[in-house]
Amino acid sequence: MSPFESSNIDFKSLKKVVGPKSDLKSLSETCVSFANAQGGLIVVGVEDGKLEPPVDQKIEQDVVNKTISRLRDLTDSVGIVNPEIITHENGGQYFKFIIHPSTRTIATTSTGKVFVRVTDNCVPVSGEELTNLAAEKSAFQWELVSIGKVKLKDADINQVTYFVEQIQNSKFVSDFIKEKSNEEILEFYQLINQEGFLTNLGVIWLGKANQRARLSYPLTVQYIVYNDFEEKIRKKDWHFHLHNPKELLIEIEKEAVELNYTTEISSGLFRKQIRNYPKEVIRELLINAIAHKRYTISGDIFIEVYPNRMVITNPGGLPLGITANNILHERHRRNPHLIQTLHDLGLMEGEGSGYDLIYEKLVREIKPLPVIESSINKTSVTVYSGVVDKEAFEILEYISQHFKLSQKEYIVLGLVASDKKILSTQLSLKLQLTTEDRLRSWMGSLLEKSILTSRGIKKGTEYLLNPTLFSQSRLNIAPTLKTIDKEQLKHLIIEYLKYNGERSKQDIHKHIKDVELNDIQKCLYVLVEEGILLPLGGRKNRTYKLAKKK
Template sequence: MLTAENVQTEYKSLKLIQGSKPDLSGLAETCVCLANAQGGLIYIGVEDKSRLPEPSQRISQEEINSVIARLQSLISGVGLSDYEVVTHNNGGQFLVFKVLPSSRIIAVTSKGKVFVRVANQCRPVAGEDLTRLAAEKGAFQWEVVTPSRRTTADDLPTDAVPRFGQQIRASDRVKESVKRKTDRELLEHYNLIDNGLLTNLGVFWLGSPAQRSRLSYPITVEYLVYDEFDARIRKEHWHDSALNPFELLTDIEQKAIELQYAHELPDGLFRRKIPFYNRAVLRELLVNAMAHKSYVISGDISIKVYPDHFELTNPGSLPLGVTSDNILHKKSRRNPHLITLFHDLGLMEGEGSGYDMIYELLARDSKALPVIETDFDSVTVKLYPQIIDQDVLFLMDFLVEHYALSQREVMALGVIARHQKLLSPQLARILQLTEEERLRSYIGRLVAEKIILTRGAKKGTTYLINPALYRAARINKRPTLKTLEPHVLEALIVQDLTAYPQSRIGEIHGRMPDVLIEDIKKAIYQMNKSGSVFGEGADKTRAYSVAKKM
């Protein structure tokens, strides 16, 4: 079975090019979208679900020649190469060919349409995104381009290549087949050299300070600390290209002492330390900043520490198709080979899983989720050190210790516990899920095992933590009106309206501020429907009173 479809791999059915109605225009769009990203391979005759060709499937050379000729007439600015008919172990044949990245121009279809690869989907590009794509062109290919001043492995510091080989072979994330490669083969495997010359990535990772400084835009970092009056009280900077990314990351972590502060909480007879900023979260953000930075525009990676929050800004907007509202579920890589290096050396999570880990750890520590701000040429991530609810912190510790929870379940539990209760659409929005049905993979088992309780149905379903878990965790959870049973809330509203008849919903909420206004509205509408209360006036000024019993 072939590898799963990804950002550089696309599977197409043979029906696309055979039969009475071949869809070569769709194939042309796929070629354009790959060319406008990092290029890739297209397999024709392989079904996406099975990743296998039909055993009886055959492809003739005449068909290949015809398809390629017609396809090339439907695209512009796209290079196609390495056409090959492959016979699978099951006897079936399929066609595979390479789409080369368009490094200088924007690839288009013959109809003038532009597409780009985002995760494993082709996305149309128009308007402002077209400008962004043009600006990204150099960034897509920066890693594998050979610098104008040519450098060979022999020009590197004497210990650079052997040390790199040792680091790769010591990693538990690298396959044994890769570890068996020679040092030279490792350089080629990780795209650090091309035809004997170092690529930009090779100079960036292995070069001397002088060699790194000659890159167009070498990585630079500034670290700034401010007091409560926004006056800068400390500054560190890394502008001399003295360190490679691995060394730079370590040095930043050692010198950023303000990010190592911690809360001290009572825990029985002892004191427990909870870091202001989880070390794993900080590292993931720092590595993400380096890995997703645009190395074809000028600008520092900026770290700013304030008394009440932390900001990290890096040059380059979010990749096309990725926004602050879908960053948990969209995968797009600006520097894929650099990301592979970071991952294989254990410095970052796998592709697309970094923000999942960040959300999980912040949920466990009862911290606010990251705030992501982006514009045309930068991305800023903000973190906050405050523990929102200590009871939630201790509850999450208890749940993680006593239940085998997945990362998604921890995220959902932390969010629900922090809000005390959430409607299904609200939870889906926080977890960046476009379809509420996808919530099942986050909360299905939690509901089945009664870790989470539900009220209502469909979009009116409300989720809350089972109160019995607070007792099991020996947490003296203070009562809250947010989690009242509906019949109890209705009784409170009757008491309130008896004392204050002719009250609007806002006025009722003002006397019961701990109850969510959505719950008050829902209860009032239900009571009005059942006849226990009645309303008078227009919608916005409607006032309610208790109905007199006949």
């Protein structure tokens, strides 16, 4: 038993249901949150983070019966089933029960409150989010429904054989699954139901073209290329339902030649070809579009390629609880069985959305982070081909050859190298982090290895590349004033005004171009406070000059 809570399991202390501190009301909210997502398991009698119940803990059947009865009274449209007392090998006892997902109605508490499970949290839902939840209800269960009543014997036998062979040869699948019969494997992956009919998911993977076409909203894709004037110059579509998801992915990658274009950059005596879009980024975004598409609404997946960017759009907004500002960390699935199948076939990560990989591959080539836009009907992701910052790229190449870093460390390093210096608050924002502690875990050993240096304290902390390291590397990197120390910047401003007389901050910025205007303004404030400079004029037209020495 895993000691950690997740999107489909929750641990509760026995004190939650018995004794003076019992709180069945909050437990009922957890039940509602599971029912409005994909169901789950509640374990009572094991503390969160523990592997086992207390040694001397005993559970009376009457406690279980009263708990289940009371939870049913406190909830509406929540299926609470299979309560069972378990005796752990240490002698202690706990009990567990299953929450079924509510397939057609929104589950609520008896007081009318609505909650949904997002990762390991019970999140309240209200207002506009209720509309999204109602739309998600059918999406949650779409995979398991069998509308066409297609028998397994009527499916494409070649697809059935090929699918089973891939599962049996996959390094991501346990021997326990591989040793099952063909039908048991298909049932395990929810491709057939207990009556032997193909589910909607089964039709997508194993069906014939005419069977896939009879799905309400089958998997269809359009690939469109535009010129500089945003005029269509090439189009390819997949509307004939000839491929399962894996075959379709391979066909798209083969057809989308524009996504394989490269840019040449010089690196010393050599020239290096850099892809406009890293191959791994294309694969992850295509898989995400297929895996998280809402199959209960009409619409194609669109892949639009412009001279400077690629936009992938799929029907349906982001899953409930996921936003553009937390997608790097949240783990919530719309089509969990499809995602599990794609993972076991080696096509995508089992957890999350793969955005950590997307971030890593983009920042390692000093490309902009993806731009994500989502509404109730669609989600689009824009990736820019960008112009590689040659110097920053060489820095990351040098570091990759001399240091072994984690994925998180590479992401942080790429963001710092791209900006030359960055405030901790700005870095946290780009990494979608909420606390300083979490930022430290992403920084890893970058400071200890002297790859990065820091200056300032708390929210004023800045991170920048360590100039000493790169002076030793013999890289041909031009110096920049962007990372200049504040005392050195103050000296430059004083020297400029000494020889040029009264000047505005804009004049100073033109002279010291690499330094951000905001940093110049801060230095001017300090110099005025120290009595070194005199401000003249109003705020809009303010100028500065050296104060006369007394």
